[in-house]
Amino acid sequence: MTLLEVDRLTVRFRGLTAVDGVSLAVAEGEFVAIIGPNGAGKTTLFNVIAGSLRPSAGEIRFAGRPVAGLGAARMSQLGVGRTFQVARPFGSLTVRENVRLAAGRHYLANPLAAWGRRGRDREVEARVAHLLAVTGLVGLADRRAADLNMGGLRRLEIARALALEPRLLLLDEPAAGLGVDGIRPLAELIRSLRSQHLTVLLVEHHVGFALSLCDRVVVLDQGKKIFEGTPEAVRRDERVITAYLGESGAGEGAMSGGD
Amino acid sequence: MTYFLVVGVTVAVFAILALSLNIIAGYAGQPHLGQAAFFGLGAYTAAILSTRYGVSFWLDLPAALIVAGLVGVILGVISLRLARDFLAITTIGINFVMVAIFQYVPFFGGAMGIPAIPSPAIAGHEFGYRDFFVTAVVLVIMVAALSAYLERTWFGAALKAIKDDEQAAAAVGIQVASYKIAAFVLGTALAGLAGGFYAHFMSVVTPNGFGFPVSVSILSMLVFGGLGTIRGALAGAVLLGIMPEVFRFISNYRLLVYGFLLLFMVRFQPQGIVGEDSWLVHQIGRLAGSLRTGGARRDTAGG
Amino acid sequence: MFIPSLVNGITMGSIYALMALGLSLVYGILRILDVANAGAYTLGAYVGVTVFRLTGSWWIALVAGAAVAASLGFILQRFFYVPILASGPIIPLIASIGVFTALEEAYRLIFGPYIIEFPARVPLPDIHVAGVPVRGVQLLIILVAVVVLVGTWYVLGHTRMGLAWRATAQDAEVAQAMGIDARRVTGWNFLLGYALAAVAGVLVSINYDAVYPTMGDMPAYKMLAIIVLGGLGNPLGTIAASLLIGLVETFVAAYVGFLLPRDSIAFVALIIILLVRPQGIFTRGAVAK
Numbered sequence: 039m040t041l042l043e044v045d046r047l048t049v050r051f052r053g054l055t056a057v058d059g060v061s062l063a064v065a066e067g068e069f070v071a072i073i074g075p076n077g078a079g080k081t082t083l084f085n086v087i088a089g090s091l092r093p094s095a096g097e098i099r100f101a102g103r104p105v106a107g108l109g110a111a112r113m114s115q116l117g118v119g120r121t122f123q124v125a126r127p128f129g130s131l132t133v134r135e136n137v138r139l140a141a142g143r144h145y146l147a148n149p150l151a152a153w154g155r156r157g158r159d160r161e162v163e164a165r166v167a168h169l170l171a172v173t174g175l176v177g178l179a180d181r182r183a184a185d186l187n188m189g190g191l192r193r194l195e196i197a198r199a200l201a202l203e204p205r206l207l208l209l210d211e212p213a214a215g216l217g218v219d220g221i222r223p224l225a226e227l228i229r230s231l232r233s234q235h236l237t238v239l240l241v242e243h244h245v246g247f248a249l250s251l252c253d254r255v256v257v258l259d260q261g262k263k264i265f266e267g268t269p270e271a272v273r274r275d276e277r278v279i280t281a282y283l284g285e286s287g288a289g290e291g292a293m294s295g296g297d
Numbered sequence: 298m299t300y301f302l303v304v305g306v307t308v309a310v311f312a313i314l315a316l317s318l319n320i321i322a323g324y325a326g327q328p329h330l331g332q333a334a335f336f337g338l339g340a341y342t343a344a345i346l347s348t349r350y351g352v353s354f355w356l357d358l359p360a361a362l363i364v365a366g367l368v369g370v371i372l373g374v375i376s377l378r379l380a381r382d383f384l385a386i387t388t389i390g391i392n393f394v395m396v397a398i399f400q401y402v403p404f405f406g407g408a409m410g411i412p413a414i415p416s417p418a419i420a421g422h423e424f425g426y427r428d429f430f431v432t433a434v435v436l437v438i439m440v441a442a443l444s445a446y447l448e449r450t451w452f453g454a455a456l457k458a459i460k461d462d463e464q465a466a467a468a469v470g471i472q473v474a475s476y477k478i479a480a481f482v483l484g485t486a487l488a489g490l491a492g493g494f495y496a497h498f499m500s501v502v503t504p505n506g507f508g509f510p511v512s513v514s515i516l517s518m519l520v521f522g523g524l525g526t527i528r529g530a531l532a533g534a535v536l537l538g539i540m541p542e543v544f545r546f547i548s549n550y551r552l553l554v555y556g557f558l559l560l561f562m563v564r565f566q567p568q569g570i571v572g573e574d575s576w577l578v579h580q581i582g583r584l585a586g587s588l589r590t591g592g593a594r595r596d597t598a599g600g
Numbered sequence: 601m602f603i604p605s606l607v608n609g610i611t612m613g614s615i616y617a618l619m620a621l622g623l624s625l626v627y628g629i630l631r632i633l634d635v636a637n638a639g640a641y642t643l644g645a646y647v648g649v650t651v652f653r654l655t656g657s658w659w660i661a662l663v664a665g666a667a668v669a670a671s672l673g674f675i676l677q678r679f680f681y682v683p684i685l686a687s688g689p690i691i692p693l694i695a696s697i698g699v700f701t702a703l704e705e706a707y708r709l710i711f712g713p714y715i716i717e718f719p720a721r722v723p724l725p726d727i728h729v730a731g732v733p734v735r736g737v738q739l740l741i742i743l744v745a746v747v748v749l750v751g752t753w754y755v756l757g758h759t760r761m762g763l764a765w766r767a768t769a770q771d772a773e774v775a776q777a778m779g780i781d782a783r784r785v786t787g788w789n790f791l792l793g794y795a796l797a798a799v800a801g802v803l804v805s806i807n808y809d810a811v812y813p814t815m816g817d818m819p820a821y822k823m824l825a826i827i828v829l830g831g832l833g834n835p836l837g838t839i840a841a842s843l844l845i846g847l848v849e850t851f852v853a854a855y856v857g858f859l860l861p862r863d864s865i866a867f868v869a870l871i872i873i874l875l876v877r878p879q880g881i882f883t884r885g886a887v888a889k
Contacts, residue, residue, distance in 0.1 A: 088468070090467065110467035111468075114470035122464070122465065126462045126465035127461070128466070130573075131457055139454055139455070139469050142451060143469055144470075145451040146455050146469070147470060147472070148475070149476045149478075150479070152450060152455060154451060155450055156450065202470065322690065330693075378874070378875070378878040379874060379878050381689060382689060382828075382832060383828055385633065385689065385693070386825060386828045386870070389824060389825075390866075390870045394860070394864055397860040397861055397864040398860065400861075401860050509821065516690070516694065550705070552702075553709065555701060556700070556701035556703075556705060557702050558698075559701070560680065562698075563687075564683065564684055567684055568687075
């Protein structure tokens with residue numbers, strides 16, 4: 039069954055077309071990666087799907103209902119969880135509270151109904167404890183999120199997104215800013231999500247990392263979709279290689295490198 | 298004795314105001330430099346209802362709360378449209394305009410304000426200074442308890458999340474706009490409550506009592522004590538509230554001392570005197586830690 | 601009635617522009633709302649009147665006022681504002697209110713709470729425009745404002761210092777990476793901003809023949825409204841907004857009559873305009889989210 043359907047989506051910023059008529063579909067349980075050179079429109083597309091940007095044209099359907107322009111909060115309540123490229127923790131709250139807010143998202147939908155005390159819902163607390171364990175954050179649970187290091191923040195991002203119990207998980211360049219030492223455990227963590235049959239849409243600049251994880255890959259270049267297919271096929275595709283080579287001489291390396 | 302009761306009531310009213318502003322500026326992180334306007338709105342509501350329509354203290358107090366809160370909705374909606382610094386200045390503007398309205402619209406009694414506001418009464422017994430003081434303390438406790446409860450709710454955590462990062466807050470399903478409005482409504486309504494009470498205590502309201510300098514005093518108390526904490530709001534109101542009395546002997550230099558104190562305080566202790574991470578709180582935490590047997594847990598003072 | 605209103609409006613607008621420009625420059629670099637800038641306005645007036653009594657020269661008074669105020673600005677930013685920038689916008693604002701309060705009290709204690717006369721004679725003659733008298737002081741104010749504003753425009757647009765300023769205002773980190781010394785830019789910024797406020801203070805107190813401790817009260821906050829209307833941190837927008845508010849105030853007071861006092865017009869305008877255009881009138885691009 040198709041969970042997410044993006045139909046001829048276009049986003050323009052003052053004359054600049056960042057996303058140009060892109061269509062794609064993600065089936066339930068599938069792991070799709072969107073890759074492309076810098077400025078390809080990946081992040082813009084991502085932000086439109088997450089609800090934080092309104093498309094200029096085109097439609098997005100989530101679980102069959104049109105959702106374009108609903109806003110980030112509504113998307114999250116509908117079951118779309120996201121991470122941010124540059125980690126955005128709630129710095130003054132503890133790591134546990136960060137995860138708890140997401141886990142209790144149904145308490146947060148409406149300020150008039152948010153007057154219950156936190157930490158009373160066993161189911162929510164169990165989920166928080168589980169996610170802290172899965173992401174290896176138990177030891178840091180009572181620290182302020184602002185005090186975490188880069189790797190810790192990255193894991194917090196994922197824990198917080200998973201705590202939403204998303205039907206669709208959007209990962210925005212999770213490997214950005216991580217060294218080789220950081221990428222390996224992250225890849226493992228994401229792979230473990232796959233085994234839980236979570237539907238994932240990954241936007242990634244680091245091609246090798248993305249291809250090692252996904253079932254299917256979509257390549258964007260200058261706002262247009264130039265390829266869609268398996269990770270094996272993409273490595274042989276002329277247009278894709280040209281697009282990457284056009285960006286920098288390191289293109290070949292980027293295509294074959296990584297994991 | 299009367300003197301101490303009067304100072305006590307004034308400090309208590311400012312404690313409520315600091316707590317009310319803390320919900321908006323401390324928890325939700327919205328700059329608000331016009332809280333005195335809502336203090337005044339509550340005061341004028343109570344004054345008009347009691348002097349012209351014979352409404353009793355017990356009914357005009359909730360009315361003051363509601364009127365201030367309703368106007369707070371407007372401020373909340375404005376806050377959604379404006380970036381932070383624009384909002385800060387707009388709240389200053391709202392304060393100036395509100396005072397001008399009190400002063401120039403005849404309905405509000407002009408520069409002379411509204412005199413002869415009756416004292417509240419319980420079962421025929423008219424309030425004396427002692428009764429006002431007791432009521433004020435009860436109100437402070439109620440508002441502080443409400444704030445303490447708020448901090449433990451989903452609502453409270455959502456406001457702090459919004460202060461830290463609005464986009465991340467939206468990503469966990471928080472409707473940022475409606476939470477901001479709710480914070481403004483709650484904070485301004487409580488300022489209205491303080492105003493309603495204060496009107497009856499002073500028995501007269503005048504426009505000057507609610508000008509921008511009063512807003513600055515409220516914010517200064519909150520920042521001085523520690524933005525975002527209940528103990529900070531209370532400590533700030535008490536310390537800055539009694540300071541003019543303590544320094545009465547150098548009355549001519551009072552404001553000079555006040556200005557420098559404020560400047561040096563935020564320069565060297567921007568977290569406030571008992572705020573999160575302040576020097577004093579660390580020292581108390583350390584002391585408490587070493588007193589505790591085994592010194593196993595190191596904790597910063599609760600709240 | 602039209603011509604006198606026009607002259608008064610332009611005079612007021614010129615004064616506002618001198619004051620608001622300094623504030624706007626400071627905001628452009630440090631993103632703080634510096635209420636204490638109005639303390640420099642009053643300081644300029646007091647230093648000016650003192651020097652005038654000693655020397656009898658209006659222009660030595662003007663220069664002395666500007667120099668003393670500029671030093672104050674430099675000291676304030678170096679020792680108070682810059683160290684607390686990291687604590688968010690409310691903390692520096694409170695600090696500046698503390699400074700402003702302390703300054704006003706200091707003036708009152710040193711010079712007394714009453715109005716001091718400033719009977720300087722300026723070298724410009726009183727003239728008539730379309731049969732309406734325009735005083736020499738008003739001419740001087742307009743003249744100084746034009747010179748200062750054109751000078752600022754030139755410096756910002758055509759000199760290395762101006763380029764450094766614009767780069768730092770645009771993105772302090774990038775500017776620093778490009779080798780621009782942000783500390784120096786900030787220092788110059790305050791020197792200039794406080795000097796401009798002091799010049800306005802001297803001219804206004806000559807115009808009204810009065811210096812008093814609380815003369816900075818209304819400008820302190822009205823200037824905030826004006827720099828917002830001008831699109832925070834945009835010097836040219838600030839100048840336009842200053843003239844606009846000066847004219848609107850004068851004409852509304854003269855023709856329409858307004859329920860509320862004259863000084864609240866700026867804020868009423870601010871609130872109405874921000875509701876229609878949340879990014880200010882003279883902003884290019886979105887500021888609000």
